[in-house]
Amino acid sequence: MSIKAAKKFNLLREKMYDPMLEKSPGCGLQYPNSYWSDIAYNNNDEKNECDGQLDQDTEVDVAIVGAGYTGLSCALHLAREHGIKAHVFEANQTAWGCSGRNAGFILKSSGRKTYTTMQKQWGETVMRGIYDEMCAGVNAVNSLIAEGIDCDQQAAGYIKVAHKPSMFKTLQAQAKLQQQMFGYDVQVLTRQELQQGFMADENAYGAIRYQDGFGLNPLKLAWGYQKLARQAGAKVHTSTPIDFVKQKQSKDVLLSSPQAMIKAKKVVIATNGYTPKGFHSLVTNRTLPVLSQIIVTQPLSAEQIGACNFLTSNVVMDTRALKYYYRKLPDNRLLFGGRGAITGKNAEDPYYANRLLSVLKTSFPALGHLAIDYAWSGWICMALDDFPHIYQNDENNVFYGMGYCGSGVSFSVQAGKRIAEKVAGKTVPNLPLYQKPLPKFPFAPLRRVGQWGYFHYGKIKDSYF
Ligand SMILES: Cc1cc2nc3c(=O)[nH]c(=O)nc-3n(C[C@H](O)[C@H](O)[C@H](O)COP(=O)(O)OP(=O)(O)OC[C@H]3O[C@@H](n4cnc5c(N)ncnc54)[C@H](O)[C@@H]3O)c2cc1C
Incomplete structure (x- = not known):
């Protein structure tokens, strides 16, 4: 060539x-x-x-x-x-x-528009139609996996944590609305219930938990x-x-x-x-590629898991505008993600991975000595x-x-x-x-x-x- x-x-x-x-x-x-x-x-x-x-x-x-x-x-x-x-x-x-x-979070949603905004913008029928399409997406993934795809699927559960006390109220209101609108089974967890039953995240002030999200490879x-x-x-x-x-x-x-x-x-x-x-020309200037960064840590020891009471392998996301997300992987490593660099030129700057590790450690101070084994990033596709x-x-x-x-x-x-x-x-x-x-x-x-x-x-x- x-x-x-x-x-x-x-x-x-x-x-x-x-x-x-x-x-x-x-x-x-x-x-x-x-x-x-x-x-x-x-x-x-x-x-x-x-x-x-x-x-x-x-x-x-x-x-x-x-x-x-x-x-x-x-x-x-x-x-x-x-x-x-x-x-x-x-x-x-x-x-x-x-x-x-x-x-690898399987969630019943796409985009960033809330169902409340959709209802205001397009009315109830359209909003419900969109919800049905999101449910169909999860069902389709499940039925294709059931055809024999081995992808290390983990136990079901998606936890959305409040990153400050006021957001716990917002999450509770969201849970109520989704229960009313879709009969969606949403569990509300106080900070104490979350820490005792799932993981002791110091940055979490309560959470809601959906029963049907899950993680995979x-x-x-x-x-x-x-x-x-x-x-x-x-x-x-x-x-x-x-x-x-x-x-x-x-x-x-x-x-x-x-x-x-x-x-x-x-x-x-x-x-x-x-x-x-x-x-x-059909797609020119209609999307914005934005880098999302992921780190995967060393495997946690039994003592480290105990110190954080990290019992769950549910997928977790917080309520920030610039969200953090994490999950415990099958071999007890933690995957932790958030926003990355702005340009491709800076994507591999270790600053972005290290920043995620330090945020992870504010959530779980007992992991002070934990190191990163893998770090990478990818372009998500934003729409206006x-x-x-x-x-x-x-x-x-x-x-x-x-x-x-x-x-x-x-x-x-x-x-x-x-x-x-x-x-x-x-x-x-x-x-x-x-x-x-x-x-x-x-x-x-x-x-x-x-x-x-x-x-x-x-x-x-x-x-x-
Ligand atoms: C770090 C990160 C974390 C994420 N986490 C989650 C999550 O947990 N849950 C969730 O629901 N979503 C998540 N997403 C988003 C999710 O991964 C994407 O929405 C989804 O994978 C999109 O799939 P796609 O097939 O449309 O695009 P892609 O998987 O991006 O595929 C596009 C492909 O097109 C190829 N291509 C581009 N140009 C050309 C060309 N000219 N010729 C030939 N090939 C070309 C590229 O090489 C690429 O392989 C995450 C994204 C990132 C980056």
Whole structure:
């Protein structure tokens, strides 16, 4: 490959890919040095088997760009429910983006918009319709796992902790509303109940607990989806970064990759927070990629677990504007996450991992000597209206699903299923999720300045209000 081509596909990269600045996420790059990839490779149950790099020109009915949960679910549902054998093209490895890097929280939600806001904005029927889609996402994950995906699923329970006393009242009000609106089983835990029954988090002032969230190994989950999609007839080509080739008046869409050209009747953009700069006009300036950072500590000893009364392996998130989240992993390590750097250039600065470790230690002072074994980060995909969108162009030959705002492990599966229905020409529910495009960011070149401002606002809000 020429230097020019290597530059085009970012093969000469030294820093982390930055989707706001770069035109390709790379080609054949390895997974980050994450806990998930270590565990997944050392465990023989789920394997990463795919169809390798595309090396000859091809014509396909449906090309899917991006082999994360959205792309793999879309391929699986196209094959199983509509008899369409799609080809998935991934620049690097299967689930190299968010799907292989996330915290593995399965939650009945996506985006950041609350149900109360949805009710005010769209009314009760639409709000309930959206809730049903979120539930369908979790059900879909559960039923695919039940087909035999080994992904180290942990005991059910999602604990939302109040990071200050006033937020405990807010959480209680939320629990009441969700019980009334959806009959949702939400448990309220005082600080003492939380400390005695789950974990002694010094920064928690009470909590609510949902019975149906849970944690798993996200990379093994993605490999499991890949296996099911391929068994159903889909192809998954890795090391195959895609570019759209501009054409005049053609119904087919022409795509280029390093070794081959692809002619597709329909294309699905499933690149979420990893969508390269200027990739396609349908999504340009409609998302903001934001780094989320994760650390995984050394395994806790029995004494350390006892000192923190760390009994639970439920997934935990707090109420801050700039949220922290954590969980105890099957081998007694702690995974702890929060916001990362603003730019890809600074993503690997140890400052961000160390900052998370020091916050973790304020929650659990008995862990003063605990060290980090793994640290990595990934681009979540923010939408201006805090809400994912599944949409298409007027010609009905380019589709997309993205904007999960850091909460897409379960809903992306439902999104993939709905995109498949759209591609197959079926009707999807009449909900803003599926009928409205992602809104454009005003002053799009200044998105990072806005993000920087939000981080400062969040810091002040979380500390003083
Ligand atoms: C640190 C972190 C923690 C998170 N924790 C949680 C959590 O606990 N629970 C939760 O619900 N959500 C979480 N999320 C969000 C969740 O992971 C995502 O919403 C979900 O994985 C999105 O999946 P996707 O398939 O849409 O996108 P991705 O998994 O990001 O896949 C997009 C893929 O497209 C590929 N790509 C991009 N451009 C091209 C191109 N030109 N050609 C070919 N391929 C291309 C990329 O390489 C990438 O693999 C987290 C995210 C991060 C970063």
